[in-house]
Amino acid sequence: MTRKRSASINLSRLRKQFSVKPLALGVASVFISACSDNRQEASIYKDIEDCVSKNPDFAQQCETAYREALVEAERTGPKYNSQRDCEHEFGDNQCRYVERNSGSFFMPFMAGYMLSNLLSPNRYSYQPMFTSYSPYSSYRYRWIGAGGYDYGDLRKRNYRVRPDAFKPKPTVTKTMKRGGFGSTVRAKSSWGSAKKSGWGG
Amino acid sequence: MGKREEKWLGRLDLFRMPCSPRPNWQKKATEFGFKFHTMHGQPYWDESAYYQFTLKQIEQDLEDPTVEIHQMCLDVVDRVVNSEKLLQQFQIPKQYWQMIADSWQAQEPSLYSRLDFCYHGDGPAKLYENNADTPTSLYESGFWQWLWLQDLVDTNQLARNADQFNSLQEKLIHRLADIARYYKVDMLHFSSCKDTDEDRGTVQYLQDCAAEAGLSNPFVYIEDIGIAKEGCFTDLGDNPITTLFKLYPWEFMQREEFGDYIQSSETNWIEPIWKSILSNKALMPMLWKLHKGHPNLLPAYFEDELALASEAKLVKKPIYSREGANISIIENGKTLVEAHGPYGEEGFIYQAYFPLPRFENNHTLIGSWLVDDQAAGISVREDTSEITQDLSRYLPHVILG
Numbered sequence: 001m002t003r004k005r006s007a008s009i010n011l012s013r014l015r016k017q018f019s020v021k022p023l024a025l026g027v028a029s030v031f032i033s034a035c036s037d038n039r040q041e042a043s044i045y046k047d048i049e050d051c052v053s054k055n056p057d058f059a060q061q062c063e064t065a066y067r068e069a070l071v072e073a074e075r076t077g078p079k080y081n082s083q084r085d086c087e088h089e090f091g092d093n094q095c096r097y098v099e100r101n102s103g104s105f106f107m108p109f110m111a112g113y114m115l116s117n118l119l120s121p122n123r124y125s126y127q128p129m130f131t132s133y134s135p136y137s138s139y140r141y142r143w144i145g146a147g148g149y150d151y152g153d154l155r156k157r158n159y160r161v162r163p164d165a166f167k168p169k170p171t172v173t174k175t176m177k178r179g180g181f182g183s184t185v186r187a188k189s190s191w192g193s194a195k196k197s198g199w200g201g
Numbered sequence: 202m203g204k205r206e207e208k209w210l211g212r213l214d215l216f217r218m219p220c221s222p223r224p225n226w227q228k229k230a231t232e233f234g235f236k237f238h239t240m241h242g243q244p245y246w247d248e249s250a251y252y253q254f255t256l257k258q259i260e261q262d263l264e265d266p267t268v269e270i271h272q273m274c275l276d277v278v279d280r281v282v283n284s285e286k287l288l289q290q291f292q293i294p295k296q297y298w299q300m301i302a303d304s305w306q307a308q309e310p311s312l313y314s315r316l317d318f319c320y321h322g323d324g325p326a327k328l329y330e331n332n333a334d335t336p337t338s339l340y341e342s343g344f345w346q347w348l349w350l351q352d353l354v355d356t357n358q359l360a361r362n363a364d365q366f367n368s369l370q371e372k373l374i375h376r377l378a379d380i381a382r383y384y385k386v387d388m389l390h391f392s393s394c395k396d397t398d399e400d401r402g403t404v405q406y407l408q409d410c411a412a413e414a415g416l417s418n419p420f421v422y423i424e425d426i427g428i429a430k431e432g433c434f435t436d437l438g439d440n441p442i443t444t445l446f447k448l449y450p451w452e453f454m455q456r457e458e459f460g461d462y463i464q465s466s467e468t469n470w471i472e473p474i475w476k477s478i479l480s481n482k483a484l485m486p487m488l489w490k491l492h493k494g495h496p497n498l499l500p501a502y503f504e505d506e507l508a509l510a511s512e513a514k515l516v517k518k519p520i521y522s523r524e525g526a527n528i529s530i531i532e533n534g535k536t537l538v539e540a541h542g543p544y545g546e547e548g549f550i551y552q553a554y555f556p557l558p559r560f561e562n563n564h565t566l567i568g569s570w571l572v573d574d575q576a577a578g579i580s581v582r583e584d585t586s587e588i589t590q591d592l593s594r595y596l597p598h599v600i601l602g
Contacts, residue, residue: 003364004256004364004367004368004578004600005347005350005364005365005366005367005368006260006343006347006367006368006369006370007371008346009347009348009370010413010593011348011526013233013407013409013412014233014344014409015233015234016232016233016234017231038303075387075417077416093505100387101382101385101387102383103385107509132453166553174429174430174431174439175427175428175435175439176427176428176430177427177428178424178425178426178427179424179425179458179460180423180426180428180457180458180462181423181424181426181449181453181454181457181459182394182395182423182424182449182457183458184450184453184456184457185394185423185449185453187543191468192602
């Protein structure tokens with residue numbers, strides 16, 4: 001008999017309450033917090049070996065997180081149209097060519113990855129890290145996140161951070177006006193259907 | 202499981218089977234973020250019963266007609282975009298005619314639709330309407346009723362071979378990936394209106410499907426969308442919106458202030474703008490004209506051709522409307538039942554009266570899903586009123602036999 005329903009569904013993707021959602025989606029960044037209460041320990045490792053040597057009992061997690069961070073690095077890392085632009089920011093031979101469905105571009109190699117909650121039974125958080133060796137860049141010898149956040153000197157490895165939402169890359173656009181969509185809903189709502197639950201059908 | 206409530210509707214039938222709700226289902230709903238299972242103090246998700254179909258009923262009476270009707274609808278789009286008279290009859294504002302024609306010619310990809318059918322368990326299902334632009338109850342259909350079946354099979358309350366017509370989630374994930382590939386993007390923005398858990402939940406589900414397809418999926422409320430000096434739409438972080446899934450009707454957007462930027466923004470729209478022809482009740486008389494006598498269609502008429510109608514009892518529907526609003530049932534010119542609402546200024550169409558099957562006090566409507574042009578599953582909704590509205594309850598279904 002042919003099956004008429006979805007063969008399987010990734011339940012963890014749809015679970016909302018017990019997962020730190022943005023992290024599970026791999027779009028979260030962790031930011032250093034000056035004044036938050038829910039800070040957690042986070043460390044930056046250059047590579048798997050670095051991570052395993054400091055957490056010998058968590059070799060598997062070190063490796064998995066590294067691979068996940070690589071994927072995330074390619075997705076959210078800074079992208080440039082030319083090798084020259086990329087190397088200007090990150091240094092000679094620090095960039096690679098990436099070809100995707102959406103086009104081709106140059107991006108820096110992942111220089112390390114930040115991990116927190118490695119020891120927790122819940123899922124760890126990870127975040128790809130980049131660095132620059134370019135004398136022209138203010139990021140030279142600094143750890144930086146995909147969104148351009150400066151985490152400090154390359155020699156610094158341990159942080160107190162708080163989980164935070166994904167920080168979009170620096171804006172390229174100036175919004176002139178908002179609110180030009182949605183007026184019909186306001187008008188139809190005032191008609192008085194207090195029970196209206198949505199605008200789909 | 203409980204005893205069958207058999208309702209003889211003509212000869213054969215649908216079965217509505219009473220069953221015990223899972224004891225932990227509300228807890229589970231919280232865990233999965235299903236927030237709108239109860240709305241305005243009324244149950245919306247209802248697992249105190251389920252509907253049982255045979256595979257033959259599903260495949261012959263619902264799946265095949267769904268695919269066929271969708272093709273007939275695409276044929277209507279092709280005719281309408283090439284005719285000023287029809288564009289006018291469909292109440293499409295003139296400034297969008299060219300854009301709609303271009304969008305159609307370019308075959309901009311569609312994500313999904315829901316055809317609403319009246320189906321009595323035997324005989325042809327009759328098409329009530331096509332929700333081609335902003336269909337909801339997607340999460341309940343694609344995921345929540347799937348999980349319900351899985352749980353009941355796992356706890357031996359349903360037979361191992363119980364199945365469900367529901368490949369929605371699988372197909373949505375693939376289709377979102379296809380659309381991203383078509384537009385050469387790896388990010389889709391998602392949007393719905395403020396203050397509605399149901400719409401937000403539907404869009405969150407699509408975001409989860411996009412994430413599963415490896416796409417990034419930022420959200421922005423419809424009301425928060427901005428226009429940039431570069432001409433594109435922006436989200437609240439001032440990021441350009443390249444591709445936007447909007448759970449917001451085209452006919453609203455086309456009549457609002459930012460409508461003027463719909464074209465110049467060069468946004469990739471999901472659904473594409475050619476779908477505004479299908480989410481329009483003028484589709485129904487057009488289908489009838491082109492396929493008069495088709496077993497899955499009800500006779501339908503434009504207002505100015507009402508003289509052609511030989512039916513004594515008709516349903517009057519606004520060209521643009523949502524969730525049963527402003528629909529009335531008319532017999533020999535007299536209004537019998539009327540649902541109030543804020544729609545109707547663009548005119549009405551008339552459709553032959555063909556009542557929903559009844560199970561005690563419940564009128565049952567079948568929604569049949571399409572992802573792109575493939576039939577992808579069904580949803581079952583019940584209402585105590587003959588005109589199903591947005592507060593009708595959602596019941597799961599199974600295929601057995």
